[in-house]
Amino acid sequence: MIDLFPDSTRVDRGSIALGGVAAETLASEHGTPLVVYCEETLRARARALAAAITPGRTFFGTKAFANVALLRLLREEGAGADVASIGELAFARAAGIAGDEVVVHGNAKDERFLAAAAAAGGLVVLDAPDEARLAADAGVGRALVRVTLGVDADTHEAIRTGHHGSKFGLPPDQALALLAEGLDAGIEMLGLHVHVGSQMADFDAQEETIGRLAAFAGRCRTELGWAARVADLGGGFGIRHHSDERVTDAVELAAAAATTARAAFVAAGLPEPEVWLEPGRSLVGPAGVTLYRVITVKRLPGRTWVAIDGGMSDNPRPQLYDARYTAVSAARADEPADEVVSVAGMHCESGDVLIDDVALPAPRRGDLLAVPATGAYTLAMASNYNGVGRPAAVLVGDGRARLIRRRETVDDLLALESPAP
Template sequence: MNLVTDNSQGHLSIGGCDALDLANDFGTPLYVYDISLIRQQLRQFHKAFKETGIKYAISYASKAFAIRAIDQVIDQEDGHLDVVSAGELMTAVQANFPMANVSFHGNNKSLAELQLALDNHVGTIIVDNFYELELLNKLLPEQKQPVNIMLRIAPGISAHTHRYIQTGQVDSKFGFDVQSGQAEQALKQVLQNPKLNLRGYHAHIGSQIMAIAGFTALVQKMVQLAADWQEKYHYQPQVLNFGGGFGIKYTNQDQPLAPQEFVRNMIQTLKKEIAQTNLTLPEVWIEPGRSIVGEAGYSLYTIGARKNIPGIRTYVSVDGGMGDNIRPALYQAEYQAVLAADPQASPVETVTIAGRYCESGDILVKDQKLPLSAPGDILAILATGAYGYSMASNYNRVGRPAVVFAENGHAKLVVKRETLADLTRLDLNYL
C-alpha cells in the first residue's frame, strides 16, 4: 500500500483531502484516517475468504482504534467487532453495531462487565480463565438461553515480534494453557454446563507478524487439539478463531504480506489438516485490528523548536508526542515522517523528531531524513492509525487530539479535540 500520495499542488493527500488544509481547518496535533484504505483492507480480507468457499467472520479488533465512527464503518463493510472492555462495548452499543456480531475478550473481565455483555446480548464471550468461568456461573441462572462462549487457549506458539506483543506462548497472561492441561480441564467444565454453548476455540499468537510460519503452526496445533478432544469428549468446534496480528508497513524496511496471503495459507493448511481427522470443516474467524486501520492513519503535527548539537544530533520538536503516540517510547516502534507541503521532496538533513512532553524518551522518529523545515511547517507521521488514539493519554495535562475521517475529498470531524475545560472536568476541590 502506498502511504504517501500527493495532490496537484504537491501536498500530502489523505483521502483526497489536502493535509495542509486539514491542519489549518482542524488544528494540530491531528489524527486523520483515509477511510477508503480501511474499506479496501476489509474487502481484500472478504475476497480472500470467499475464494476459499469457507464460512468465516472478520472480527475487527477494536482495541486498535475504538470510536463510534469506526465501528459504523466496520458494520458497513460486513465486519464483526471484537471488544475488550465495558468502554469498547458501550462504544459499539452507541454506534448501533449489531450485538450478535460482537465478541468480548479480556483476561480479567469484571462481574459488572460480564453482566453488561449479557444485558446487551453480546454474540460471543471469549472466556480467558477459570475465574471468569466462576463469574459467569454467578450470572447464568438469570439467563433464559445458553450463553455463547469460546475458550481462549495458549497454544505454546511464540510469534517473532516484540516480547510485549507476544501472546500465544506458554508464559503468557492470556488464555488457558495447553501444555499444563488447563485448557482441557476448562473444556470439561464447560461441556458439563448446559447454560454454556461452546462455539469453539480461540488463540492469538502476537502482533505485527510478517511471516506465515507462526500461523501455519497455529492452525496445525488447533486442529490437532480439536481432533484429540473430539475423540475424548465427543465435542466438535463450530468455529476456530485464529486471532489477528498481521503485520503492516511502518517504514520502508517493513515488507508485510498481503492479507490474502495469510488467509490463503491458513485455509489451505486447515483443509489439509482437517482431511486427516474425523472433524468437519469449521467456520474460521480472524481478528485483524492493526492491519485494518494502521496504514490508513496519519498524525499531523506543527513543527516548533529546533536544537542542533554539532556533530551529534539535530532535534526538531513538534506539538504532540508520547501523549498521542506512546508506541515508540513503549516498545521502540519505528515510523517514518514527511513534510506535508512536499512529501516527495529530496531530503537534505537527518533529524530526530521530538515530542513536546517532559520526558527524554519522548522521541517519535529517530534519524529521519527530511528536507529543510521551519517552525510552522506541518509534519506528517505515517501509519499511525493503530494504537495512537487508543493509547493516548493526558500526560502533562495535555488534551488528546481531534480525529478526522477523510474520504473522497470530504473531511468529517468524528472526535472533538479535548479542551482545557475537559482536562479538569472530573477534578474536585479538597479545600
C-alpha cells in the same frame, strides 16, 4: 515512501492531500496533532480481508482504535467487533453492533463485564479456570475457549501472547477442563480461540499454532465427544510503518490462515470449521496519518532536533515497542529531502522521540509533518501526560473531512477533578 500512505493520498505541487483534502487545510481547520483516517482505505481493507476468508467472519479488534464512526463504517463492510473491556463493548453497542456481531475478550473479566456481555448477546471467549461458571451465572449463552499452545512469535516480547506462561488463555489440559465446565454449565460452546501475537510479519508462527490447534481440537473430540464448529485464529497481522520493513500483506496472511485451518482440521478427521479472524492494526493502521506542526528546530553538533506539538502522549509506541516510523513534509513533499533529523516530542522525557532519523527538506518552524501508518494504537493508547489533551480525528473521503473525535481541551481535563472541600 508514499506507498506507506492511505490509498487516496495524492501529491500536487508538493502538497499532500488525503481523501481529496489538502493536509494543510486539515491542519488549519482541525488543529494539530490530528489523526486523519482515509475512508477509501478502510473500506478496501475490510472488504479484502473478508473476501480472503470467505465463508468465514471478521471482527474488528477494537483495541486498535475504539471509535463509533469507524465501527459503523466497518460494520457496513461486514465486520463485527472484538472487544476487551466494558468500555469497548459500549463503543460497539453505540455503533449498533451487538449479538453475534460481538466477540468479548479479556484475561480478567469480572461479573459486571460478563453481565454486560450477556445483555448485549455477545459471544464470550472463556479465558480463566472459573470463568465458565461465572459466565453461565451472568446469562452468557455462547462461548469459545482460548487455548495457549506454546508458540513463540517473532515479534516484540510485549505483544507475544501464544507462548508458554502467557497471561492469556490456558494451556491444553486446563483449556480442556474449562471446555468441559462450559458444556456442563449449559453454555453453547461454539469452538476454540488462539492468538499468537501482534505485528506478525510472516505466517510461520501462526502456521505452527494452527497445526497444534487442530491436534487439540482432535483431543476435544476424543475425550469429550465435542467438535469445534469455529476456529477463531485471532488477529495480529502486521503492517509496514517504515519503508524498509518487510511485512507480508495481511490479506495474504488471512487467506493462508483460513486455508491452513480448514485443511488441518480435515486432516485431523474433524469437520471443516468456520474460520473467524480479529484484525485490528491491519484494518485501520494503514488508513491513518498523523499530522504534526514543527515547533522548534535545534541544529546541534551531531544531531538536528525537530520538535513537534505532540509526541508520546498521542503515540507511545516508539517508547513501548521500539516502533519505527517515518515522515514527510506535508507541504514541501517535492523538495529534496537533504537533511537527516530526529523528530522529538514536546514532553518532559529524553526518551520522547517519535523518529530517530528521517530525511526531510531542511526543516523550519511551522512546517507540517505527516507520519503514515498511525491509524492503530495511537489514539487508542494516548494519554494526558504533561496535562496534554488527546488529539482530534477526522475521516476523509470524496474531498470532505468529517470530525469523528473532537480534540480534548483543558476544560475536559479539569472536569475530572473533584472540587476542593
